[in-house]
Structure formats: C-alpha cells, structure tokens
Amino acid sequence: MSKDKVSHIQEQWKAERPDIDSSPVGVVGRVHRLGNYLRREILAVYREHGLGEGEFDILATLRRSGAPFTMLPTDLGRQTMVTSGGISKQLDRLEASGLVERTVSSDDARKRLVTLTAKGKSVIDAAYTEHMENEARLLADLDPADRESLEGILGRWLAAVESANEPPGE
Known part of the structure; x- marks a missing residue:
C-alpha cells in the first residue's frame, strides 16, 4: 500500500499505544480525509452554478x-x-x-x-x-475493477450504518 498521511498516523499510534488496535483508522481515517477533499471539489462545481x-x-x-x-x-x-x-x-x-x-x-x-x-x-x-x-475526474485514478469493488463495499457499509441509525417507524 502506498504511504499516505494515515499510514504515518497509524505508525505513530502503533509506537505510542501498541496495546490498542489502531487499524480502524486505516479505513475510517481515509474515508474521512477523502470525504473532506471530495466535498471541497464537489462544492466548487455547485458554486459555479450559483x-x-x-x-x-x-x-x-x-x-x-x-x-x-x-x-x-x-x-x-x-x-x-x-x-x-x-x-x-x-x-x-x-x-x-x-x-x-x-x-x-x-x-x-x-x-x-x-x-x-x-x-x-x-x-x-x-x-x-x-x-x-x-x-x-475524481475517480479517474481508480482502476475500473477497484472502483466497482469499492462501490459495493461502501454500499454495503452505508446500508448497515443507515439501517442501524434509522429512526423507529421509518
């Protein structure tokens, strides 16, 4: 896997708190960072249309x-x-x-x-x-097979999270 800022964070936590499994940040941290970046890029297009x-x-x-x-x-x-x-x-x-x-x-x-x-x-x-x-354009760096896999994984994960957080009666 290529080194990114999350990899560095994981290495630091592994050194400082080896007693805690910090692997979740490998997914959640990356999704969070990507979400921030993607939102900024998406909002720029919206603003162009007022x-x-x-x-x-x-x-x-x-x-x-x-x-x-x-x-x-x-x-x-x-x-x-x-x-x-x-x-x-x-x-x-x-x-x-x-x-x-x-x-x-x-x-x-x-x-x-x-x-x-x-x-x-x-x-x-x-x-x-x-x-x-x-x-x-934002997805262009992903291999089509990886993109398809990622879509399925994220879809299942989001469905589970939404189901668990759905208000009663909906």
Missing part, C-alpha cells in the same frame, strides 16, 4: 422525481440530505432566484407544493452534467 450543497440537493431531487417535478416539502426533506429546518431556508432562496415555485395543493389547501421552474430545470441540468464530469 448553488450551495442543499440547493443542489433540492433541485436534483425535484429533477430526478420526473415530470411535473413537484414534491411536498416534507418529501423533499426525506429524500435529501438537507435538515428539516434547512429546507424552508433553502426553498426561500431557490424561490427568490426563480428556480422553484411554491403553490397550494389543489387536493388539500393546507399543503404547499414545490415545483421546479423551467429556469430551475435548466440550472440543475447544467449543474448535474458538470457534477458528473467532475465526479468522473
């Missing part, structure tokens, strides 16, 4: 939901990584920018619907295209 992370997530969720690109705010909250408190703030900004509109549901006047506007669809389509090009 979007923050939560805004991109909301627009992408509406877009991938299919026509008519409309959802309830509570459903957006469940399907995005935006906190419930953050959804309203993000929707206010997206609405002010003309990327979404909020309307009263014809089925229930108590419900507000969020719909992607034509401008919002254009923005998210351009941002998503560049986002996927960026992610492909």
Whole structure:
C-alpha cells in the first residue's frame, strides 16, 4: 500500500499505544480525509452554478422525481440530505432566484407544493452534467475493477450504518 498521511498516523499510534488496535483508522481515517477533499471539489462545481450543497440537493431531487417535478416539502426533506429546518431556508432562496415555485395543493389547501421552474430545470441540468464530469475526474485514478469493488463495499457499509441509525417507524 502506498504511504499516505494515515499510514504515518497509524505508525505513530502503533509506537505510542501498541496495546490498542489502531487499524480502524486505516479505513475510517481515509474515508474521512477523502470525504473532506471530495466535498471541497464537489462544492466548487455547485458554486459555479450559483448553488450551495442543499440547493443542489433540492433541485436534483425535484429533477430526478420526473415530470411535473413537484414534491411536498416534507418529501423533499426525506429524500435529501438537507435538515428539516434547512429546507424552508433553502426553498426561500431557490424561490427568490426563480428556480422553484411554491403553490397550494389543489387536493388539500393546507399543503404547499414545490415545483421546479423551467429556469430551475435548466440550472440543475447544467449543474448535474458538470457534477458528473467532475465526479468522473475524481475517480479517474481508480482502476475500473477497484472502483466497482469499492462501490459495493461502501454500499454495503452505508446500508448497515443507515439501517442501524434509522429512526423507529421509518
């Protein structure tokens, strides 16, 4: 394995605390460091389109939901990584920018619907295209077989963590 900063950290802990198995940092430390780096690279693309992370997530969720690109705010909250408190703030900004509109549901006047506007669809389509090009660039150093293996491993690990942390009743 090539030497990286985590390898150095593991060697130091092995010397200072040989009584503790520090091997978990080999995975968790690397995932954490990679996550920080990847997030920085991904957010740069979002900013080029005038979007923050939560805004991109909301627009992408509406877009991938299919026509008519409309959802309830509570459903957006469940399907995005935006906190419930953050959804309203993000929707206010997206609405002010003309990327979404909020309307009263014809089925229930108590419900507000969020719909992607034509401008919002254009923005998210351009941002998503560049986002996927960026992610492909970030993965370019991985052998295709390693990438496939890593996707499977991370998928199983994430499913287990999400299952263990899922609130009761969901």
